Amino acid sequence: MFTGIIEAVGKIKQISITGEGARITVDTQTLDMSDVNLGDSIATNGICLTVVAFDQHSFTADVSKETLTRTGFANYGHNQKVNLEKAMLPTTRFGGHIVSGHVDAVSTVKSMNQNGNSIEYWLSMSNDIAVYIAEKGSITIDGVSLTVNSLTEDQFRLTIVPHTSEQTIMPSYQVGTKVNIEVDVMARYIERLLLKNNNQQAPSGVTEALLKQSGFLKG
Numbered sequence: 001m002f003t004g005i006i007e008a009v010g011k012i013k014q015i016s017i018t019g020e021g022a023r024i025t026v027d028t029q030t031l032d033m034s035d036v037n038l039g040d041s042i043a044t045n046g047i048c049l050t051v052v053a054f055d056q057h058s059f060t061a062d063v064s065k066e067t068l069t070r071t072g073f074a075n076y077g078h079n080q081k082v083n084l085e086k087a088m089l090p091t092t093r094f095g096g097h098i099v100s101g102h103v104d105a106v107s108t109v110k111s112m113n114q115n116g117n118s119i120e121y122w123l124s125m126s127n128d129i130a131v132y133i134a135e136k137g138s139i140t141i142d143g144v145s146l147t148v149n150s151l152t153e154d155q156f157r158l159t160i161v162p163h164t165s166e167q168t169i170m171p172s173y174q175v176g177t178k179v180n181i182e183v184d185v186m187a188r189y190i191e192r193l194l195l196k197n198n199n200q201q202a203p204s205g206v207t208e209a210l211l212k213q214s215g216f217l218k219g
Helices: 065-070 162-167 185-197 208-213
Strands: 008-018 021-027 041-044 047-055 058-064 081-086 105-115 118-124 138-141 144-147 155-160 178-183
Touching: 021 041, 021 065, 041 058, 058 065, 138 155, 144 155, 178 185
Parallel strands: none
Antiparallel strands: 008 021, 008 081, 021 058, 041 047, 041 081, 047 058, 105 118, 105 178, 118 155, 138 144, 138 178
């Protein structure tokens, strides 16, 4: 489990992709590796990876074929910058939101605009994840816990303050950049609960009528 608060920006030192998956080694830069052990989890651009080897300045992990298919890892290469966060501890300050490290989709940066000292990003939103994204709700982009500021039918907007830009890989984003998305896990649990209570099996069956019927919205 993670919080979406990035601890360091690392670089991929080596990546070997085959038909069965991949193995990567990440230069962890400023990430504190003193408490890392074999088998620990480190979120890398929002993807939960298991440490299979490490030293003071790097770690190695295997990436499954499923992960390559569902995330941006298939397009990563040498010196690719990545957001890093170690798995949270019971004593960790919870500054972001609940992040599982399981990517739901890959989105594309559609536009970028300066707004005062912040940058507004519009990102694509496919139909299969749109039901889970709400205005002022939480979303994870490349492992970063962020707030959705507005929505259209097929895009959502993020407003990124200078501190977030400075501590993440977001300054490297351009129009067309692919990013990993994890929707708020609470949205998925609510959907599961509503579908079970209403004997529905559709993966995206949450509608306004269903929410009203279940007491989440007033008629």
